[in-house]
Amino acid sequence: MSWIIYKGEPFQTEAAEVQEKPFVKPFPMALFRMDDDEIVNGYSPVKDTRAIMYPYPLSYWRQSKYINEGYPFHEMYRILNTAGAFQDVSTLVKVSIPQSVKKIGEFAFAGTALKKVRIAVDCEYFPTSFPEGCVVEFYGQEV
Amino acid sequence: MANYTGTGTQDDPYIVADWNSFRELCGNQCYIKWAETDDKLIDFNTINPDGYGSMTMMANVDFNDWTFRNYRVNDNNNPAFVLNHAGGWASQIKNANFENLLLNASSFVRMSWATCLCRNISATGNISRSGNEIILIAGTQSTVECPKVYASSFVFEVQPTTYNVNCAVFATTQDCYFKINFSGTANVYCTSHAFEDANTLYKIKAPNSNGVTLAFYGQGSSGRYPSSSRNCVYIIETKNIIRDPNTYHATFTNSIYNSDLVESCFEAEGLIPCTTEQMKDVEYLQSIGFPIGAV
Numbered sequence: 236m237s238w239i240i241y242k243g244e245p246f247q248t249e250a251a252e253v254q255e256k257p258f259v260k261p262f263p264m265a266l267f268r269m270d271d272d273e274i275v276n277g278y279s280p281v282k283d284t285r286a287i288m289y290p291y292p293l294s295y296w297r298q299s300k301y302i303n304e305g306y307p308f309h310e311m312y313r314i315l316n317t318a319g320a321f322q323d324v325s326t327l328v329k330v331s332i333p334q335s336v337k338k339i340g341e342f343a344f345a346g347t348a349l350k351k352v353r354i355a356v357d358c359e360y361f362p363t364s365f366p367e368g369c370v371v372e373f374y375g376q377e378v
Numbered sequence: 379m380a381n382y383t384g385t386g387t388q389d390d391p392y393i394v395a396d397w398n399s400f401r402e403l404c405g406n407q408c409y410i411k412w413a414e415t416d417d418k419l420i421d422f423n424t425i426n427p428d429g430y431g432s433m434t435m436m437a438n439v440d441f442n443d444w445t446f447r448n449y450r451v452n453d454n455n456n457p458a459f460v461l462n463h464a465g466g467w468a469s470q471i472k473n474a475n476f477e478n479l480l481l482n483a484s485s486f487v488r489m490s491w492a493t494c495l496c497r498n499i500s501a502t503g504n505i506s507r508s509g510n511e512i513i514l515i516a517g518t519q520s521t522v523e524c525p526k527v528y529a530s531s532f533v534f535e536v537q538p539t540t541y542n543v544n545c546a547v548f549a550t551t552q553d554c555y556f557k558i559n560f561s562g563t564a565n566v567y568c569t570s571h572a573f574e575d576a577n578t579l580y581k582i583k584a585p586n587s588n589g590v591t592l593a594f595y596g597q598g599s600s601g602r603y604p605s606s607s608r609n610c611v612y613i614i615e616t617k618n619i620i621r622d623p624n625t626y627h628a629t630f631t632n633s634i635y636n637s638d639l640v641e642s643c644f645e646a647e648g649l650i651p652c653t654t655e656q657m658k659d660v661e662y663l664q665s666i667g668f669p670i671g672a673v
Contacts, residue, residue, distance in 0.1 A: 294553050296577075296611070296668070296669060298671075299673035300658070306579075306611065306657055307657065307668075309553065309577065313475070314500050314533055314555060
């Protein structure tokens with residue numbers, strides 16, 4: 236199931252409105268398609284985990300310990316999309332946060348590779364703003 | 379007097395930027411688009427904290443990502459409707475955020491009713507009183523086109539009531555999210571009389587409810603309505619997930635629910651029980667064929 240552009244309009248390839256024309260090979264693994272009158276996709280059942288890699292269609296279920304209490308979620312609906320600005324950017328190992336920054340979002344750097352950050356003393360942040368084990372230092376109070 | 383530009387056609391919709399103008403126009407068969415501005419927010423605490431009565435819409439509306447905060451419907455004589463559509467016209471309502479809706483009615487409560495298509499709607503709020511059934515997405519069995527709700531979310535606290543609480547009835551839902559916290563004893567229905575319910579997340583906390591029904595194959599005036607659930611995720615905290623009381627059961631395909639948060643649940647082919655731990659385990663879910671990836 237996925238959004239596609241069909242006749243210039245957003246359109247979904249599932250439910251009661253399955254159309255034949257948008258299903259043109261090659262398919263992304265995540266895309267549902269018709270097979271012997273069944274709607275299937277490349278993951279049912281999953282035989283090759285390499286298929287399950289970014290990027291996912293927005294409607295594809297995914298799991299993160301930081302979102303929806305760790306339960307499955309997807310990114311089609313609006314409310315639970317609480318991902319932080321740099322969340323899960325696993326290649327992020329160092330960041331410079333100036334003293335002028337006074338607030339850091341709930342999951343802004345969660346899931347990154349940061350080991351240590353330095354922020355202003357009066358900067359608000361959440362226990363989940365940074366990855367587990369990341370040392371938070373403050374300007375003027377460096378160890 | 380309504381303040382707007384445009385002629386209300388599909389190519390030249392009415393452009394509005396205030397609620398009173400919108401209310402004045404939306405009862406007609408026309409096209410309305412909310413204005414493109416820097417501040418797309420209306421806080422009803424500042425313009426009408428006492429709330430409104432229900433209104434009936436006929437318009438095709440693009441809310442253009444505006445946020446409507448603290449919108450109240452207080453109606454002691456009528457149902458409380460938010461996006462009530464008169465139907466009979468293939469209309470769309472899309473791209474709106476309702477934050478902290480406050481709904482209080484002596485009769486029915488409906489978030490959306492008889493609307494042909496809702497897309498990209500989010501709503502959070504509190505239903506403080508209802509004198510009849512609560513149905514967030516309500517179609518009518520008499521309409522040819524059932525309402526379709528795509529990519530929308532509805533998060534509500536529902537105060538105790540003796541009437542049933544329904545997420546969607548006579549509607550197709552897809553890629554949606556419903557979260558209901560309900561402390562009353564009445565029944566909760568995720569979807570019923572529906573044509574399709576796909577890829578939707580339900581989080582229902584109803585510890586005192588007589589039962590939560592996932593998909594109900596209901597009887598309508600024109601026959602039976604075959605509810606189906608495909609690729610849905612149910613996180614249900616209640617005593618029982620009850621059996622469809624009718625002979626004809628809804629069909630499930632590749633939907634999962636957390637079996638350890640309920641005391642009993644009916645079994646259905648295609649409805650896969652998981653523990654809470656398993657529902658948070660991507661590799662396990664993949665191993666049972668549920669289409670999911672790790673972020």
